[in-house]
Amino acid sequence: QVQLVESGGGSVKPGGSLRLSCAASGITFRDYYMNWIRQAPGKGLEWISYLSSGGTTFFYADSVKGRFTVSRDNAKNSLYLQMNSLTAEDTAVYYCATKEASGRIPMGAFDIWGQGTMVTVSS
Amino acid sequence: DIVMTQSPDSLAVSLGERTTINCKSSQSVLYSSNNKNYLAWYQQKPGQPPKLLIYWSSTRESGVPDRFSGSGSGTDFTLTISSLQAEDVAVYYCQQYYSTPYTFGQGTKLEIK
Numbered sequence: 001q002v003q004l005v006e007s008g009g010g011s012v013k014p015g016g017s018l019r020l021s022c023a024a025s026g027i028t029f030r031d032y033y034m035n036w037i038r039q040a041p042g043k044g045l046e047w048i049s050y051l052s053s054g055g056t057t058f059f060y061a062d063s064v065k066g067r068f069t070v071s072r073d074n075a076k077n078s079l080y081l082q083m084n085s086l087t088a089e090d091t092a093v094y095y096c097a098t099k100e101a102s103g104r105i106p107m108g109a110f111d112i113w114g115q116g117t118m119v120t121v122s123s
Numbered sequence: 124d125i126v127m128t129q130s131p132d133s134l135a136v137s138l139g140e141r142t143t144i145n146c147k148s149s150q151s152v153l154y155s156s157n158n159k160n161y162l163a164w165y166q167q168k169p170g171q172p173p174k175l176l177i178y179w180s181s182t183r184e185s186g187v188p189d190r191f192s193g194s195g196s197g198t199d200f201t202l203t204i205s206s207l208q209a210e211d212v213a214v215y216y217c218q219q220y221y222s223t224p225y226t227f228g229q230g231t232k233l234e235i236k
Contacts, residue, residue: 035225044216045165045216045227047224047225047226047227059223061224097172105175105184106179108163108220110163111175113172114172116172
């Protein structure tokens with residue numbers, strides 16, 4: 001079955017860096033565009049990044065632009081998020097998400113989610 | 124950016140009762156060329172990722188019970204649960220995918236009265 005598994009979360013000091021990974025299984029990963037969405041503790045959802053299936057088109061939310069970099073390795077069925085210059089406001093559960101490939105679900109809606117990985121930025 | 128505002132922030136409803144959650148976008152998410160509203164609804168239970176319930180403002184995702192329905196167009200949308208079940212306790216989010224950055228409402232927490 002389709003599965004996305006995030007990893008790499010943890011505790012980091014302000015100004016530090018962290019690299020998250022999202023491993024995909026049960027799908028032909030190279031056919032899927034991918035997104036990162038985060039959720040601060042007790043708060044709502046914030047979409048932060050998009051990466052096209054080929055890895056050539058990307059978007060970032062203003063809140064992370066210039067600090068976060070999304071990338072993928074289709075040979076390894078993996079998506080990455082390099083996070084630099086972290087602040088307390090980046091503390092959140094980070095989800096990778098996408099949509100099924102048949103075209104039934106529109107671009108920008110997400111029916112496939114991982115369970116998330118927690119990032120805590122604190123001194 | 125398109126701002127999504129939900130109301131109410133929380134509500135408590137008796138089992139079997141009808142429930143409505145509202146969502147308003149700061150600009151229209153209706154794409155004139157295909158007459159589709161780029162609006163989705165999600166359900167999130169504690170400790171779980173969100174689950175897609177509805178897309179195109181009113182198309183129910185496969186496997187979602189038919190007591191869930193979506194309506195609205197342009198800037199005003201509604202998620203309706205026709206008869207509340209205990210398993211519907213969750214936080215509900217609307218989301219626009221009309222343009223990036225994709226944005227979510229702040230969420231509506233639904234509890235049993």
